[in-house]
Amino acid sequence: MARADRPALTHKATGGPPSAESARRATEAVWRIESARIVSALARYTADFALAEDIAQEALAEALVSWSRDGTPANPVGWLLATARRRAIDSFRRRSALDERYGMLAGQLTEGQATSGAPAPRDEPDDLPWDPDRVDDDILALMFVACHPVLSPEARVALTLRAVGGLSSEEIARAFLVPQPTVQARITRAKKTIAAAGVPFELPPSEERRERLGDVLSVLYVIFTEGSTATAGDRLLRPDLAYEAIRLARMLATLQPDTPEVFGLLALFELTAARFPARTDADGDPVLLEDQDRRLWDGSAIRRGRAALARSAAVGRGLGPYGLQAAIAACHASASSVSETDWERVVLLYEALGRVAPSPVVELNRAVAVAMAHGPRQALSIVDEMLASGRLSGSHLLPSVRGELLVRLGRTAEARAELELAARRCGNARERSVLLRKAAALS
Numbered sequence: 001m002a003r004a005d006r007p008a009l010t011h012k013a014t015g016g017p018p019s020a021e022s023a024r025r026a027t028e029a030v031w032r033i034e035s036a037r038i039v040s041a042l043a044r045y046t047a048d049f050a051l052a053e054d055i056a057q058e059a060l061a062e063a064l065v066s067w068s069r070d071g072t073p074a075n076p077v078g079w080l081l082a083t084a085r086r087r088a089i090d091s092f093r094r095r096s097a098l099d100e101r102y103g104m105l106a107g108q109l110t111e112g113q114a115t116s117g118a119p120a121p122r123d124e125p126d127d128l129p130w131d132p133d134r135v136d137d138d139i140l141a142l143m144f145v146a147c148h149p150v151l152s153p154e155a156r157v158a159l160t161l162r163a164v165g166g167l168s169s170e171e172i173a174r175a176f177l178v179p180q181p182t183v184q185a186r187i188t189r190a191k192k193t194i195a196a197a198g199v200p201f202e203l204p205p206s207e208e209r210r211e212r213l214g215d216v217l218s219v220l221y222v223i224f225t226e227g228s229t230a231t232a233g234d235r236l237l238r239p240d241l242a243y244e245a246i247r248l249a250r251m252l253a254t255l256q257p258d259t260p261e262v263f264g265l266l267a268l269f270e271l272t273a274a275r276f277p278a279r280t281d282a283d284g285d286p287v288l289l290e291d292q293d294r295r296l297w298d299g300s301a302i303r304r305g306r307a308a309l310a311r312s313a314a315v316g317r318g319l320g321p322y323g324l325q326a327a328i329a330a331c332h333a334s335a336s337s338v339s340e341t342d343w344e345r346v347v348l349l350y351e352a353l354g355r356v357a358p359s360p361v362v363e364l365n366r367a368v369a370v371a372m373a374h375g376p377r378q379a380l381s382i383v384d385e386m387l388a389s390g391r392l393s394g395s396h397l398l399p400s401v402r403g404e405l406l407v408r409l410g411r412t413a414e415a416r417a418e419l420e421l422a423a424r425r426c427g428n429a430r431e432r433s434v435l436l437r438k439a440a441a442l443s
Helices: 021-045 048-070 074-093 100-107 135-146 151-163 167-176 178-195 206-228 241-253 260-275 299-315 321-334 343-356 360-374 377-389 399-410 412-425 427-442
Strands: none
Touching: 021 048, 021 074, 021 135, 021 151, 048 074, 048 151, 048 178, 100 206, 135 151, 135 206, 135 241, 151 167, 151 178, 151 206, 151 241, 151 412, 167 178, 167 206, 167 412, 206 241, 206 260, 241 260, 260 299, 299 321, 321 343, 343 360, 360 377, 377 399, 399 412, 412 427
C-alpha cells in the first residue's frame, strides 16, 4: 500500500481512547501489511537476518504496551523501525560490538535516542522509515533468504510465512496442523542455519537468482496447495493460507515483472482459488467438479488469472510448469460444464507438463483427462502401469482414481475395494467421508 494510501492509525481515528484491544488490532494490521518491509529494512541495516527478525518481534511486543497507553502513532511503521533499531544497538552494545555497523545504526537516530528505553521518536514527515529506492530489492532479498537452499523444505515454508508473510508461529502451526513448538523450532533452526552458512542479506547475482527462483516459487506452491486442499484435518480448504500465497505471489510478480513463471504461478493460484466458493457445501463437505455450481466461481479471480497467464506467455518463450498448470485451470474456467470442457486440450497440456516437469501426480491427472476424452479403459491402463511400478505408493490418490475408473467400467466390487483403500490412506477427514460414501453406495 502506498504511503499516501495508508490510514493514520491513531486512537482518534479508531473512535476512542487508547486500549489494549485497539493496540492489538493496530499492531496486527500494521504487521500483516508491512512486516516484509520492516524485516527486510532491518536486515539491510543490521546485516543480520536473525537479529532483524528478532528485534522486529521485540518492537512489536513493545508497541502493544506503548500504544495501549499512548495511542497508536501517526507513523506506526516508523515507530516500529526506530524502536527495533534501538534494540539492535542494545544488542551490539551487549556484545561489545562497537564497530562500523553500530556507527551506521547510531547515525540514523536523532541525538539522545541511542539508549535503551528512550522515548519513541517524534513523527517526522521527511524521515522515511526505509530508502524508497531500495525497498523492492530488500523484500526480494528477504524472499531469497527465507527460501535459501541450505534450509529444509519445511523450514523454508515456515520462515517465508513468518518473515515475508508476517504470520505468527501459532497461525503457521494451525494452518499446517503441527504443534506450535515444532514451527518455532523450525524457524529458530532456519535462522541459525542461515547464520552458520554465512548467507548474506542481499540479492543473489542474476544468474544465481534465476537458479534459485525455483526454490521461491516451490515454497509458494506448497503454501497454496496446502490451502487449496489440506492434507489433513477436518477442513478441505484452508483459504487463509491459500490467499496468503496469492498475496506473496502478487508481491513477487511486482518485483519480478519480466519473469514468465512468476506470472504462470500467479495465474494458477488465481484460477484455482476462483473455484473455492463452489468446492464445499454449507456443511464444509467437498463438492465434486461435475456437481459444482459454476455461477459461484469468482469471475474477478478468473479474469486476473487469465491476464496473468497471458502475461506469462507474452514475456516467455512457451509456458513453463506453472504456466501449463494454469492453462489447464483456464480450460476448466472457460467451460460451462464438465462435459463442455475441452478435454483433448487438457490431455495435450498434461502431456506437455509431463515432459517439462514429470511426476506421478501429473501422470495420474493425465489419466483422469484421458478418461474424460477417450474413456475409462485407456485411462485404467495408465493407472495400472503406475500401480505396477510402485509410483504414488501409500498415497490415497491412485486408488481413488482407480476406483472411479472401475466404477465407470462396471467393476463395482473392485471399485469399492479401491475406494475403501483410498479412504484408509486419506488424511483429510472431509475427503475421507466422500470416499466412504462412494464405496458404501456400491454395496
